[in-house]
Amino acid sequence: DTQMTQSPSTLSASVGDRVTITCRASQSVDLWLAWYQQKPGKAPELLIDQVSNLEDGVPSRFSGSASGTEFTLTISSLQADDVATYYCHQYSLYPISFGGGTKVEIK
Amino acid sequence: QLQLHESGPGLVKPSETLSLTCSVPGASVSSFHYWWAWVRQPPGKGLEWIGTRSYHDSAFYNESLKSRLTIYLDSSNQFSLRLDSVTAADTAVYYCAVRSGYGRAFDVWGQGTMVTVSS
Numbered sequence: 254d255t256q257m258t259q260s261p262s263t264l265s266a267s268v269g270d271r272v273t274i275t276c277r278a279s280q281s282v283d284l285w286l287a288w289y290q291q292k293p294g295k296a297p298e299l300l301i302d303q304v305s306n307l308e309d310g311v312p313s314r315f316s317g318s319a320s321g322t323e324f325t326l327t328i329s330s331l332q333a334d335d336v337a338t339y340y341c342h343q344y345s346l347y348p349i350s351f352g353g354g355t356k357v358e359i360k
Numbered sequence: 361q362l363q364l365h366e367s368g369p370g371l372v373k374p375s376e377t378l379s380l381t382c383s384v385p386g387a388s389v390s391s392f393h394y395w396w397a398w399v400r401q402p403p404g405k406g407l408e409w410i411g412t413r414s415y416h417d418s419a420f421y422n423e424s425l426k427s428r429l430t431i432y433l434d435s436s437n438q439f440s441l442r443l444d445s446v447t448a449a450d451t452a453v454y455y456c457a458v459r460s461g462y463g464r465a466f467d468v469w470g471q472g473t474m475v476t477v478s479s
Contacts, residue, residue, distance in 0.1 A: 254423075287465030289407075296455055296472050297399075297407065302465035340407055344465055347420040351407040 255280050255343050259352030265360045272328040274355045276341030281322060285345035288317055288326045291354075292337045300339075301326065333359060362387055364456050364470035371476050372450075378443040378477075381434075382456030382470060389433045390415040395459040396439045397466060398431060400452040408452075412459075413439065446477045 256279040266272050276286070286304050289297035299308050301317040304324065314329040328335055336359055341352040368380035382396070389396060395417075398410040411421040413431045421429050428444040443450060453474050457466040 285463075285465075289466075291407075296469040297466075298469070299465055299467045302467070303463055308467065342407075342465060344459070347412075348422055349409050349412070349420075351409065354406045 254348055255282060255346055255350055257341055257343055257350050257352040259341055259355055261355060262353065263356045263358065265358045266331050267360045268331055268333060270331045272331050272335075272357065274326040274339055274341075274357075276324045276326075276352045278322040278324070278343055280346075282343040282345035284319075285343060286317075286319065286324050287342045287344065288315075289340045289342060290335075290337045291340065297340060328357075331357070331359070362458060362460060362468045364458060364468055366454060366456050366470045366473040368454070368473055368475065370474060371478065372446050373479050374447055374477055375445055378441070378446050378450065378475060380441045380454055380456075380473065380475070381438055382440070383438045384458075385437060388436050389439050390436065392416055393461050396431075396433070397457045397459070398441045399455045399457055399466070399469075401455070401472075402449075402452045410441065410454075448477050451475065451477045 258277045284303045287302040288300045291297040304319045305317040316327050318325050338354045338356045365383045395414045397412040411431045413419040430442040433439045453472040455472045456470045458468050
């Protein structure tokens, strides 16, 4: 099974800061890596799939990248509306799996 | 744009069977390009994949649930989950979701339905 190790588990930053969330896969997932945003009481929403493909309507301050089995979600300039929990997700191999989540707060 | 809507009981007794339905108005679950899934989230915890089914492929299940789980396409525009012998550990918000094309992740989700297992 492919384990997804996400860090940090919580993150506190100021509005305008550049924020980076990392997810490491225990084996290759090729390009099949996605990021979701989940706000309290709501369903997750897809931000990015295939490592860096931004979903329609997602602000361009969000971006995704990869280096081997390490994947990164970057928010270039944190906004108040970005307060949420973010999850990475590999859908390369069954069983598909999610990272443990990163809760992003405003300092 | 696809929309998904979960329905089912909010409360289930221990050892009983949980049945949930996901309606997909205006779309067909037999479409070649869709992979239908269930994901759950226990209170205060992260996301757990339950299983995925498509019209043209086998069902894939979370190994930890496999012996109690069935996901099936039960009409032209809905799919369902059946989880037998539930315990308190199955208490969670249950989401249905879909991959709407090859290479896509779960790009559409239902609003979620809370299921509590309690006597």
